[in-house]
Amino acid sequence: MAKPDFEIPELKADTEAPAVQEGTMSHSSPFIAKPEHQRPLSYPGELVEDWHDRAIAKMSDLLGKYRSFRVYLDSCVKCGACTDKCHYFLGTSDPNNMPVGRQDLLRKVYRRYFTLVGKYLPGLVGAQNLTREVLDEWYSYYHQCSQCRRCSVFCPYGIDTSEISMAAREILNDIGMGQKYCNEIIAKVFKIGNNLGLPEPALVDTLEGLEEDVFEDEGVEVKYPLDEKGADVLLVTPSADFFAEPHVDGLIGYGKVFHEAGISWTLSSHASEAANFGLFIGSYENMRNVSMRIREAAQELGVKRIVFGECGHAWRVAYSFLNTLAGPFDFLDPKYPIPQHILEVTHDLIKRDAIKLDPSANDDIIVTFHDSCNIARATRMGDMPGGQFVIPREVIKAAVNNFVDMAPETIHDATFCCGGGGGLLTDDLIELRVKGAVPRMNALKHVIEEYGVTHMAAICAICKSQFTKVLPYYGMGMDMIVSVHQLVSNAIVLEAKQ
């Protein structure tokens, strides 16, 4: 762990709203994208000269395109319900990180240029010109929102700050002021097929290594196939699953599940990424271009089903948008959900006794579960309301004997973001990430002290990497964080093992 040049918040039994301190995070601003990161996404390489007019024109374009955007900007009544709901406000005390404060950064400009009162009596409604200072403020604070949508759960009008953040980022991109982290990654997907830039030979080498390891550990030949034509299932998973820990332990688990259930499956080198950062930058076109790779791979390989691995926002894009972005998927088998989540697959196999888990294999650990924001608040699993909360927990409980939930106000649809979602999982935002993790860290610390919890399971590559990074700042071990399919992997009874 690097030595921090900021103060690490003290953890408490309960997360309480802090006293407001203006400007504590005004210095936070991620690296700006370079021309080579901007151009593949069809954005100007650097800040354009006529940025003012172009930004207002883009705002006008978005107001026309997305009715929700205008409704959100118009309907806030300043009731205050959202003020203490954002993890970044709770961790930083900066009022611009209150959801209403964040919205107002854009709202004041909207009012100035697009409302009658704001045009003629700007002072009356807090309307403000778009200046260079305002632009920099946008860049800073719209990169302090992880688009987790927790505030929208508590807003009586349902205002979704994440959509305002996405719109702001799209405007910034359109005038040449993109964020390096997101845009470099999207460009890599277009060029190589995944966020990491793992070329096919590296994928082959990594997957062969996994086959060797599993055979060594289990004495069973579990395959991790790549580009296998005619397989039934195309598994699309975040590239972090190939690369990082504990992600890879989840990937090992998916393979064991498919093996034991006798389902033929394959990964694709063309669509070797589930993540879709087009969502984070609010760009329909880029989101669509990333999604199309999945369609192309599915057709090329002739699969019957598409299954997504453990990735939070990928499941949002898949569940909510994939059919309109890259559909119709009429070439897939309609007997299965299109698309399907790996947890739905595993859950169904467990229910039907098609695979057996021995939870005593995990008797040395006590597990809690972190609901990932995008899965909790923007998707569903299975066919019942709240399935996205029930199914992961049922799979975990089938794999472990000791499971404890964290405090109710921090789970399910009230879950707190890990602090690194929405395109903020980058070292240049480490202060924000560490501070934004406070509410989750408080809740975790409580179950550690109260129930002896040893591990926290997650189903999102970003959550897993974020926790691995920030847990040590709070004196907890980075290996506390596990993949849900890692627990399954430990517990699954493979034929040859019996």
Added chain:
Amino acid sequence: MTIEVNGKSLEVDEEGYLANLNDWEPNVADAMSKEDDLELTNDHWEIINFLREYYEEYQIAPAVRVLTKAVGKKLGKDKGNSKYLYELFPYGPGKQACRYAGLPKPTGCV
């Protein structure tokens, strides 16, 4: 931004990664580690050299598991794990060791 190595100014990005991979020479790793107050030992060089060899073949840094496995095979099973790598490279083996080895920073959800 630049880093001074053997009297030459080499271009690096905002996070201190070499802009041109061909600029790398062993002194680059020494210069970078000095800035981090870290003294490079043979143990560090084993990792740095492996990273460079792997990158040359695959044009990407090795996955953590690939790295730990290779280290375990070469230096003994007790060293084939992330803990050992973090002891050597406290800023994270993936990122800090890659930087010393002149590799680009791994991007994505890692």
